[in-house]
Amino acid sequence: MVGYGHPADVVLVGDWDGDGRDTLAVRRSSTYYVKNGLRGGEADRVVTYGQTSDAALAGDWDGDGADTLGLRRPPASASPSTQPPVFAYGTLRTGQSGHGVVGRTTKELPGRAPGLDLYLISGYSFPWAVANAASTDGIAGELFWFPSSTYASDIARLDRYERYDPSQPASAQLYTRERRATSHPGVSAWVYVATPRWAGIARDRGTRIPSGDYLRW
Numbered sequence: 001m002v003g004y005g006h007p008a009d010v011v012l013v014g015d016w017d018g019d020g021r022d023t024l025a026v027r028r029s030s031t032y033y034v035k036n037g038l039r040g041g042e043a044d045r046v047v048t049y050g051q052t053s054d055a056a057l058a059g060d061w062d063g064d065g066a067d068t069l070g071l072r073r074p075p076a077s078a079s080p081s082t083q084p085p086v087f088a089y090g091t092l093r094t095g096q097s098g099h100g101v102v103g104r105t106t107k108e109l110p111g112r113a114p115g116l117d118l119y120l121i122s123g124y125s126f127p128w129a130v131a132n133a134a135s136t137d138g139i140a141g142e143l144f145w146f147p148s149s150t151y152a153s154d155i156a157r158l159d160r161y162e163r164y165d166p167s168q169p170a171s172a173q174l175y176t177r178e179r180r181a182t183s184h185p186g187v188s189a190w191v192y193v194a195t196p197r198w199a200g201i202a203r204d205r206g207t208r209i210p211s212g213d214y215l216r217w
Contacts, residue, residue, distance in 0.1 A: 085145045087142070087180070087189035110143075112212070116130065128194045129194060138183070155190070163175070174194070
């Protein structure tokens with residue numbers, strides 16, 4: 001027997017098997033418990049074909065006169081991604097010298113990353129994103145989404161290009177990789193941001209790009 005009554009249970013009643021008797025179905029997390037009849041004495045059936053986000057629906061979907069237990073599953077896009085895109089603002093952007101490093105993507109969008117300023121430092125051929133909470137417009141760039149199957153290797157490749165080693169302290173690096181908000185509602189992305197040491201150098205000796213756009217300044 002199944003102990004029904006968990007606060008998160010969804011309970012449906014209908015003649016799911018067409019035998020003329022009501023059947024009790026309970027969804028708990030990703031499992032459906034189906035009771036064969038309400039009179040007792042029959043064994044329970046456990047069905048594990050659902051997802052926690054499924055909506056259970058009752059109706060005579062096949063026209064046989066008996067209710068059928070149906071599921072409505074939201075599209076994958078309705079779930080927030082656990083693999084954020086990368087926000088590229090310099091040489092990784094389309095048409096720039098490092099764009100070939102980006103590799104295969106599943107989606108690309110232009111956008112901005114607030115809370116950042118963009119600087120050039122004499123002697124370096126690439127820009128530096130420097131944290132500035134007062135910068136509401138932020139900096140311009142592109143968001144690149146990568147396939148789930150290659151996501152880890154794609155991020156590792158970009159880390160190497162940016163000379164970022166997550167195992168090393170910030171003091172030994174040019175950038176840190178930070179997850180930051182973007183101009184797309186609900187979308188955050190990895191951004192390579194100047195470490196405190198290099199941010200200080202950029203502010204003291206660098207040139208700020210007023211537009212925040214490496215390609216249009």
